[in-house]
Amino acid sequence: MTVPSYYPWPFSRGDNTFRYSVNVSRARELAHTAVGSWGRYVVEVENDHDYISACRARSRILYEDPRRLQVRDHMRPACWDTVMFYLRELCDARPDVMSLRTDGDHHVWTNGLLEQEVRFRYGDDDTVPMGPLGFIGSQVPEDLLLLSERDGQLWFDAGIVTFAGSWSFDFDLGMSFHQIHSPIPRFTGEGHTGAAERFMMSLTPDNIYRRTNWTFSSTGTPRLDTSLEAMPSWGWEMPALIAAQDWGRIQLRIETEHFIRLPASGGLVFSIRTTMLSLADIATVPEWSRQLIDIVTELPDDMAEYKGMTDYRAPAMAWLAQAAGINSPAAEHYSTCRDCRHPGRMPAASTPSCAATIRASRSTTSTPSAPRSMMPAAYARS
Numbered sequence: 155m156t157v158p159s160y161y162p163w164p165f166s167r168g169d170n171t172f173r174y175s176v177n178v179s180r181a182r183e184l185a186h187t188a189v190g191s192w193g194r195y196v197v198e199v200e201n202d203h204d205y206i207s208a209c210r211a212r213s214r215i216l217y218e219d220p221r222r223l224q225v226r227d228h229m230r231p232a233c234w235d236t237v238m239f240y241l242r243e244l245c246d247a248r249p250d251v252m253s254l255r256t257d258g259d260h261h262v263w264t265n266g267l268l269e270q271e272v273r274f275r276y277g278d279d280d281t282v283p284m285g286p287l288g289f290i291g292s293q294v295p296e297d298l299l300l301l302s303e304r305d306g307q308l309w310f311d312a313g314i315v316t317f318a319g320s321w322s323f324d325f326d327l328g329m330s331f332h333q334i335h336s337p338i339p340r341f342t343g344e345g346h347t348g349a350a351e352r353f354m355m356s357l358t359p360d361n362i363y364r365r366t367n368w369t370f371s372s373t374g375t376p377r378l379d380t381s382l383e384a385m386p387s388w389g390w391e392m393p394a395l396i397a398a399q400d401w402g403r404i405q406l407r408i409e410t411e412h413f414i415r416l417p418a419s420g421g422l423v424f425s426i427r428t429t430m431l432s433l434a435d436i437a438t439v440p441e442w443s444r445q446l447i448d449i450v451t452e453l454p455d456d457m458a459e460y461k462g463m464t465d466y467r468a469p470a471m472a473w474l475a476q477a478a479g480i481n482s483p484a485a486e487h488y489s490t491c492r493d494c495r496h497p498g499r500m501p502a503a504s505t506p507s508c509a510a511t512i513r514a515s516r517s518t519t520s521t522p523s524a525p526r527s528m529m530p531a532a533y534a535r536s
């Protein structure tokens with residue numbers, strides 16, 4: 155396929171190493187990539203088919219597993235606040251097919267893409283299907299995570315999460331911000347958890363921020379739901395892909411996240427929009443391929459382990475170099491290496507010669523630079 159021009163490539167131009175940071179920047183500003191641009195709206199509805207299929211997937215998942223929508227009682231006002239915020243955002247993004255009007259003490263929401271009209275009264279749970287968070291979650295492709303502040307800390311107290319990437323909403327709900335982020339290597343220890351929490355607490359309703367996050371998916375298809383709850387239905391996929399050495403099917407999982415302070419309740423929303431891009435598609439964009447190879451091969455082992463790519467990153471990046479036509483030792487290595495090319499063999503990344511060859515190839519593609527934090531200086535870690 156040709157990569158759609160609005161895909162949110164998660165790395166800044168020129169970066170060729172990656173470390174965790176509080177990499178936030180202002181929302182609603184266009185970000186330019188090698189193929190186009192993205193980010194004008196908080197909720198982007200660029201492709202009607204993708205939007206409709208994500209909304210349908212969400213309702214199917216919720217039907218099968220109602221635990222994906224949970225709200226602690228005290229979060230009800232924040233849920234209604236979330237409804238109004240996102241309906242207005244959808245109208246901004248797609249005024250041709252979405253509208254919100256008032257009719258007496260009711261609102262009338264029309265969604266032309268989902269062919270729905272919903273008449274509701276603000277604050278009256280009985281007027282919307284599945285309660286306010288279930289209703290707004292059915293209109294946006296984003297996972298919505300809601301937080302409240304108590305005792306000087308943030309707590310994850312409500313959400314509608316059907317597309318989690320290798321974590322469990324049911325398990326994490328009720329945890330503090332620190333508890334959720336404590337397993338991430340080089341995050342809490344380096345002060346990023348504290349800085350990120352301070353940043354969240356300082357948000358105001360008129361200043362919305364965003365960041366991108368990336369990893370490789372645990373499946374070889376663009377399936378969005380790789381939650382731990384659903385693991386029995388996808389857990390076999392990566393071992394099969396690795397055994398077949400079918401590297402082009404590996405999916406880069408890109409998360410576009412927004413940070414929002416709700417105006418009426420003061421609650422916080424953390425939204426995650428997930429986009430999948432296969433290595434085969436990335437190979438059609440040499441600038442992206444070169445950057446991804448640099449970043450993935452340089453990534454420290456503990457971060458690669460957390461992101462689950464230790465077993466295959468070397469041969470997968472060697473394959474990408476060759477498929478993208480990048481003339482490098484990594485590509486040459488792939489064309490001759492038995493470990494990388496032979497289906498059914500053990501993953502080649504664990505073969506020291508493969509990893510060493512591919513790492514060495516970095517020096518011929520570009521020079522590493524320090525990771526860049528886009529965090530406003532005021533929130534920087536002391």
Ligand code: HEM
Pocket residue numbers: 174175176177178299301310320321322326334335337338341350351353354367368369424460461
């Ligand atoms: C500026 C704010 C934030 C930053 C910089 C941040 C950063 C991170 C990072 C680096 C990861 C690891 C992801 C990976 O390597 O694939 C992560 C995971 C996660 N974050 Fe955040 N985060 C932020 C805000 C939030 C908020 C507000 C929530 C809401 C509850 C949240 C919930 C999660 C969850 C559930 C995970 C998955 C944890 C797991 O693997 O078990 N984050 N975050």
